[in-house]
Amino acid sequence: SRSLIEASLDPLVTISAEGKITDVNTATEKVTGAERASLIGSDFADYFTDPEEARKGYEQVFSKGYVTDYPLAIRHVSGKLTDVLYNASVYKD
Numbered sequence: 001s002r003s004l005i006e007a008s009l010d011p012l013v014t015i016s017a018e019g020k021i022t023d024v025n026t027a028t029e030k031v032t033g034a035e036r037a038s039l040i041g042s043d044f045a046d047y048f049t050d051p052e053e054a055r056k057g058y059e060q061v062f063s064k065g066y067v068t069d070y071p072l073a074i075r076h077v078s079g080k081l082t083d084v085l086y087n088a089s090v091y092k093d
Helices: 002-007 026-032 051-064
Strands: 013-015 021-024 066-075 081-089
Touching: 026 066, 051 066, 051 081
Parallel strands: none
Antiparallel strands: 013 021, 066 081
16 A cells, blocks of 8 residues: 555645644655655644644535545645645544
């Protein structure tokens, strides 16, 4: 499954129900400017310009099972902003 995650050119992130990052791909490292080790365990919402909107987005995922084309902006450590349309679904092992 790691190779599938890394094959994506888009940032891919898995999070816990509490919003803590549990895994990322290389594209996520590039768009945030943060290394995988520092991303894992941190708060997903902290990487967006509007953390409260990011929380609402993932809360919708956990309540409805998915979210489609939810607009957010990611903030790179350099300050550069990247507009994204957040798409997510619940994955249960």
